[in-house]
Every structure is written in structure tokens, then in C-alpha cells.
Amino acid sequence: MLRFLASRLFRAALTIAMVVTFAFIVLRLSGDPAQIIMGADAPPEAVVAFRAAWGLDDPLWQQYFRYFAAILNGDLGRSMRDGRDAIDLVAERIPATLALTIPALFIKLALGIPAGVVAALHRNSFIDRAVMALAVAGFTVPSFVLGLLLVLVFAVQLGWLPSGGQESWRHAILPVITLGVGGAAVLARFTRSAMLEVLGQSYIRTASAKGVPWGAVVRNHALPNAAIPTVTIVGFMVGSLIAGAVVVESVFSWPGVGRLLVVAVANRDLAVVQCILLLVAATMVVSNLVVDLLYGVLDPRLRAAPQGAH
Amino acid sequence: MSDAPLLSIRDLTVEFGGAPALRGISLDVHPGEAVGMVGESGCGKSVTWLAALGLLPRTARTRGSVTLQGEEMLGARPSRLDHLRGGRVAMIFQDPASSLNPVQRIGRQIAEALTLHQGMTGATARAEAKRLLDQVGMPDAQRRLDAYPHELSGGQNQRVMIAMALAGRPELLVADEPTTALDVTIQAQILDLLQALRRERNMALVLITHDLGVVAENCERVAVMYAGRIVEEAPVAQLFDAPAHPYTQGLLDALPPLYGERGPLAAIPGGVPEPWAMPPGCAFAPRCARARPTCTFQVPALTRLRGPHRAACLLAQPVLELA
Numbered sequence: 162m163l164r165f166l167a168s169r170l171f172r173a174a175l176t177i178a179m180v181v182t183f184a185f186i187v188l189r190l191s192g193d194p195a196q197i198i199m200g201a202d203a204p205p206e207a208v209v210a211f212r213a214a215w216g217l218d219d220p221l222w223q224q225y226f227r228y229f230a231a232i233l234n235g236d237l238g239r240s241m242r243d244g245r246d247a248i249d250l251v252a253e254r255i256p257a258t259l260a261l262t263i264p265a266l267f268i269k270l271a272l273g274i275p276a277g278v279v280a281a282l283h284r285n286s287f288i289d290r291a292v293m294a295l296a297v298a299g300f301t302v303p304s305f306v307l308g309l310l311l312v313l314v315f316a317v318q319l320g321w322l323p324s325g326g327q328e329s330w331r332h333a334i335l336p337v338i339t340l341g342v343g344g345a346a347v348l349a350r351f352t353r354s355a356m357l358e359v360l361g362q363s364y365i366r367t368a369s370a371k372g373v374p375w376g377a378v379v380r381n382h383a384l385p386n387a388a389i390p391t392v393t394i395v396g397f398m399v400g401s402l403i404a405g406a407v408v409v410e411s412v413f414s415w416p417g418v419g420r421l422l423v424v425a426v427a428n429r430d431l432a433v434v435q436c437i438l439l440l441v442a443a444t445m446v447v448s449n450l451v452v453d454l455l456y457g458v459l460d461p462r463l464r465a466a467p468q469g470a471h
Numbered sequence: 472m473s474d475a476p477l478l479s480i481r482d483l484t485v486e487f488g489g490a491p492a493l494r495g496i497s498l499d500v501h502p503g504e505a506v507g508m509v510g511e512s513g514c515g516k517s518v519t520w521l522a523a524l525g526l527l528p529r530t531a532r533t534r535g536s537v538t539l540q541g542e543e544m545l546g547a548r549p550s551r552l553d554h555l556r557g558g559r560v561a562m563i564f565q566d567p568a569s570s571l572n573p574v575q576r577i578g579r580q581i582a583e584a585l586t587l588h589q590g591m592t593g594a595t596a597r598a599e600a601k602r603l604l605d606q607v608g609m610p611d612a613q614r615r616l617d618a619y620p621h622e623l624s625g626g627q628n629q630r631v632m633i634a635m636a637l638a639g640r641p642e643l644l645v646a647d648e649p650t651t652a653l654d655v656t657i658q659a660q661i662l663d664l665l666q667a668l669r670r671e672r673n674m675a676l677v678l679i680t681h682d683l684g685v686v687a688e689n690c691e692r693v694a695v696m697y698a699g700r701i702v703e704e705a706p707v708a709q710l711f712d713a714p715a716h717p718y719t720q721g722l723l724d725a726l727p728p729l730y731g732e733r734g735p736l737a738a739i740p741g742g743v744p745e746p747w748a749m750p751p752g753c754a755f756a757p758r759c760a761r762a763r764p765t766c767t768f769q770v771p772a773l774t775r776l777r778g779p780h781r782a783a784c785l786l787a788q789p790v791l792e793l794a
């Protein structure tokens with residue numbers, strides 16, 4: 162068990178290191194931050210001075226090792242724009258993002274899972290077809306299109322809700338719905354196929370053969386088994402709580418981490434971009450670890466074999 | 472055997488998307504009797520009993536009648552069906568490992584049946600589950616109650632299935648190839664166990680198998696199925712002495728003279744026709760060495776030959792009774 166945990170942690174760290182490295186390389190190769198931040202009209206001496214100040218003249222590998230060493234010391238760098246610690250800039254945006262993504266996660270779970278279960282239980286019926294049609298629509302329509310559509314209807318036409326900004330909870334309604342609908346659609350489809358798979362298993366027939374009423378077959382035998390694959394995708398959704406709202410935050414001018422990322426990329430504000438990517442990779446990796454632990458809880462076959470078994 | 476049947480199947484037909492899997496099955500099972508159902512894979516043995524118990528997927532179209540001491544089971548209310556299933560007729564399946572819920576401890580799975588059919592709960596149900604596991608020969612039963620199916624061997628899982636089936640004190644146990652997935656030595660143990668339990672509890676047993684040898688050792692009566700029909704039905708001794716249907720003769724020829732390695736059906740070339748490609752006339756005609764021109768268009772009816780011996784072959788005539 163300890164060895165298992167150690168190897169998982171090592172792999173998690175490796176994943177994060179790879180993300181960080183990749184981000185570093187792509188960002189350095191995609192344009193000169195000094196020029197972009199100082200502006201095209203900046204005097205050449207100022208640009209040179211900027212480069213020297215941020216160490217941008219050093220060979221790439223030196224910059225890389227300096228950056229990596231700093232991370233290991235807990236220093237995620239400073240913004241090239243205003244000199245503040247990148248981690249502070251990012252941290253102050255996190256609550257705004259979570260204010261969208263956490264309610265959206267509840268919508269995904271509360272709509273997606275029951276819809277998928279009901280569709281599977283009524284396979285090929287009208288209900289199933291209706292749920293699946295909605296689900297396909299829900300995840301083929303890109304979130305910026307859905308967001309703009311909602312704005313058009315509920316903000317522009319009906320005037321019920323604001324179209325952007327973060328002044329009150331009412332401002333959160335449209336972005337939360339936009340985020341929730343797409344995820345619910347994905348979850349509904351996934352849950353449906355997990356349920357169908359389980360309902361076709363022999364042990365479901367066994368339960369019916371021993372006289373278990375259908376409702377109890379579904380509750381006690383089908384759902385606990387269908388939960389196992391579904392946990393994967395829910396884990397993925399939890400892992401994207403921080404980074405999953407980039408588009409929606411932009412559409413609704415919501416000052417969260419996603420908007421910060423878009424602005425920082427446009428500005429080549431290296432430390433900020435890398436800080437966000439590191440954070441995103443870390444949440445993903447942690448939620449993956451949690452999913453693996455949950456598997457162990459839900460599926461006895463994946464638990465460490467007890468003494469004397471087999 | 473002269474008493475009223477426990478369960479009667481009449482003119483049972485099943486279609487999957489228009490393709491006939493069962494084409495009119497009629498069969499009686501009497502109290503305490505052991506009936507074998509044989510035939511190659513795909514003949515409709517499983518579908519017959521799954522249909523009888525209402526366990527087929529909704530895509531199946533089932534017609535006919537299945538009565539349990541006069542009570543119609545086909546189309547019965549779900550609550551009534553749940554009472555009969557497990558309570559009066561139990562069924563166990565071919566692959567014990569996948570027939571048990573992988574995420575539930577076996578003690579709980581047995582207790583569930585005890586709760587449904589005997590109203591036992593908690594410690595009482597657990598104690599009874601342990602007693603049942605002892606009875607089906609599970610070693611270390613107390614500790615096994617907390618095991619998951621993947622922690623047990625195939626034979627042990629089949630014992631769990633049997634214990635679970637016994638939980639409702641059924642009058643009929645349908646065992647669908649209960650040993651096909653198991654090692655040879657375990658096969659014999661499980662079959663012996665089923666025999667012992669049947670005698671102890673005076674429980675009727677339907678033993679589905681593709682092995683006539685198993686039928687000879689374990690059953691009193693046998694129904695041979697081919698392509699969705701019963702083609703021969705007789706007491707075991709009569710069937711082995713004087714098989715009337717060429718298909719049965721082929722199955723017998725495929726048995727080794729004494730115990731030993733059992734080969735494939737070398738005596739019958741070809742395979743079972745698929746439901747959507749049923750030959751007109753006798754379904755066995757394409758493989759039958761004794762087929763005549765009439766066999767390709769005339770469907771042989773299941774005809775009484777002598778006493779309880781019935782066969783569906785144009786060559787098998789009740790004339791035999793005079794011999």
C-alpha cells in the first residue's frame with residue numbers, strides 16, 4: 162500500500178513537472194515578452210534593460226533551471242507587469258472562479274446523473290431519446306455560443322438578468338447555467354452508458370431471479386456498480402474547477418482565474434501563466450489521486466487483497 | 472410421476488427482433504423430479520427457462536403459457552413474479568463469477584434472498600446464510616460471509632449461487648450449465664451437491680447441459696432440444712436404449728464409450744442453424760444423415776412413440792409400440 166502510494170505520488174509530481182516544462186518552453190518560444198509588455202513603441206534601451214532585469218538574455222536552459230529551482234523553493238515568480246507575486250495575483254482570483262464552478266458542478270451532478278440513469282432504465286423509449294437529444298445538443302453547442310445565446314435571451318431580450326460583471330449573485334446565474342449545462346450533458350451520456358453496461362450484466366439477472374423487486378435491483382445492484390466508471394468523469398470535473406471556466410469567464414466578463422489567464426497569455430506575463438498552469442496541473446493530479454482512492458472504496462476488486470484470499 | 476405437474480410450459484415461443492429463438496416448447500416438470508435439457512449451444516435451452524421466469528430482456532417477444540401449479544407466470548404482475556422467483560422457482564447460471572454482484576459481500580447477497588422470502592433480517596439472516604453456506608459445502612463459511620466474489624474460486628462462487636437459490640426454499644431449481652465454467656473435479660462435486668440437496672429437500676431440478684453423460688448420471692427424464700424445439704423427450708434409460716431422433720443418436724455417438732476425454736460432436740457435421748436462417752421442414756435436415764426429400768419441407772411434429780417417449784422425426788413412428 163505504501164509503495165503504491167509512493168509510486169502514485171511520484172507519478173503525480175512527474176506529471177506536474179512535465180506540464181511546467183512544456184508551458185515554459187512554449188511560452189519562451191512564442192514571442193518576446195519584453196517587447197510585448199513594453200509595447201512596440203518602447204525605446205530599445207528600455208527593452209534591453211527589461212530583458213536584463215528579468216534574466217531573459219540568459220540561455221534558455223539557465224532560465225529553466227533558475228525557474229525550476231525557484232519553484233522547489235516555493236517561489237512562483239512575479240508578474241512582469243506590476244511586479245507583484247504571481248501566486249497572489251492568482252490566489253485573489255480563485256474565489257470568483259469557484260463561485261461559478263462549484264454551483265455549476267452541483268448542476269452537472271444533479272441533472273446529469275439522474276438523467277443518464279433514467280435514460281438507461283427506459284432505453285429506446287421516448288424519455289431516453291429526449292434525454293439523449295438534449296445531451297447531444299448540450300455538448301455539441303460550444304459554451305461561448307450557449308453563453309451568448311443566454312445573454313441574448315435573458316439579458317438583452319427579456320432584461321431579466323445582467324449580461325456580465327460580478328456585482329451580485331444574479332450576475333452569476335447565466336455563467337453558472339452555461340457551465341452546468343455542458344457538463345450535465347457529458348455526465349448524462351456517460352452515466353447512461355455506464356448504466357446500460359451494468360444492466361446487461363449477469364448479476365443483474367441473478368438479482369431478478371432471486372426475486373429482488375426491480376427498484377431494489379437498480380438501487381442495490383446496478384447503481385453501486387455503475388458508480389465506478391462514473392467517478393472517473395466526476396473526478397475530471399472536480400479537477401477542472403479552477404481551469405474549467407476560461408471561456409465562460411471571458412464571455413461574461415467574470416474576473417476569475419480564467420480571465421486572468423487569457424490576459425496573462427496575451428501579455429506574455431510568463432510567471433502568471435506558469436503559476437496558473439501549475440495550479441491547474443496540481444488540481445488535476447490531486448483529483449486523480451482522490452479518484453483512485455474512491456475506486457478502492459467503491460470497488461473491492463481494486464483494494465489490496467486481504468490476507469488468505471485466493 | 473403420475474401426480475400433477477409442478478410447472479407446465481405450453482407452446483412457448485420467443486422471438487428476438489422477428490427471429491424465432493423458441494418455436495413452441497411444451498414441457499412438464501413434476502414435483503421432486505430431475506429433468507435434463509440437452510442440446511448444442513444455441514438450441515434455446517437457456518432462453519426457455521429465462522423466458523419462463525420472465526428474465527429475458529425487453530427486446531424478446533414471448534408467447535405461450537408457463538404455469539406453476541396452475542398459476543400463470545407469463546405476464547404476471549411484477550410483485551407476484553418477484554414472489555415466485557427465488558421463492559418457488561430458483562435459477563442458477565453458467566458463469567458463477569459474473570453472476571454475483573462484484574461489489575457486495577456474499578453474505579449480504581444471500582441475506583437479501585432470506586429477507587425477501589423468509590422475512591429474516593440482521594443477525595438471524597446472517598446466521599442462516601452461514602448455515603446455508605455450510606450446507607453447500609463451503610469451507611470456513613463464517614469467514615466467507617464477508618468475502619467478495621472475486622476472492623472466491625469459480626466452484627466456491629457456484630456454491631454461493633446454490634446457497635442463494637436455496638434461501639427461498641424453492642420447489643424447483645433450474646441449473647443452467649452450472650458446471651460448464653468449472654474444472655472437471657469441481658464439476659462432479661457440484662453435481663453431487665445438487666443431487667444431495669434435491670433428495671434432502673424433495674426439490675425438482677432442471678439440469679441444463681450440453682453433455683448427455685451428465686444427464687445420464689443426474690436425471691430421470693431428458694428433453695433434447697434442437698433449433699428452438701424439443702426434438703425428443705423420454706425417461707433417461709429409454710432415451711439411451713432406443714434413441715429415436717437422429718440428432719439424439721448423434722449426441723450419443725459423440726459420447727466416449729467409457730469415461731475419458733469428451734470430444735466435439737464428431738458424429739454430426741455442421742452447426743445449429745441461426746434463428747434468422749431456419750430451414751423449412753425439419754431444422755435438422757441439413758445435418759441429418761438419414762434425411763429424405765420430404766424432410767426438407769415437412770415439419771415433423773413431436774409424436775408419442777411408446778409410453779412417455781416422444782420424438783419429432785418423420786422416421787420415428789408410433790409403430791414402435793407394436794414391437
Ligand SMILES: Nc1ncnc2c1ncn2[C@@H]1O[C@H](COP(=O)(O)OP(=O)(O)O)[C@@H](O)[C@H]1O
Nearest residue numbers: 487492511512513514515516517518519528746
Ligand atoms: N438476448 C438475446 N438477444 C438475441 N438473441 C438471443 C438472446 N439470447 C439468446 N438469443 C438467441 O437465441 C438462441 C438460443 O440461445 P440460448 O437459449 O442461449 O441457447 P443455449 O441452448 O446454448 O442455452 C440463440 O440463437 C441465441 O443467439
Ligand code: SF4
Nearest residue numbers: 753756759766784785
Ligand atoms: S425428420 Fe428427416 S431430417 Fe429430420 S431428423 Fe428425421 S430423418 Fe432427419
Ligand SMILES: [Mg+2]
Nearest residue numbers: 516517518647
Ligand atoms: Mg445456454
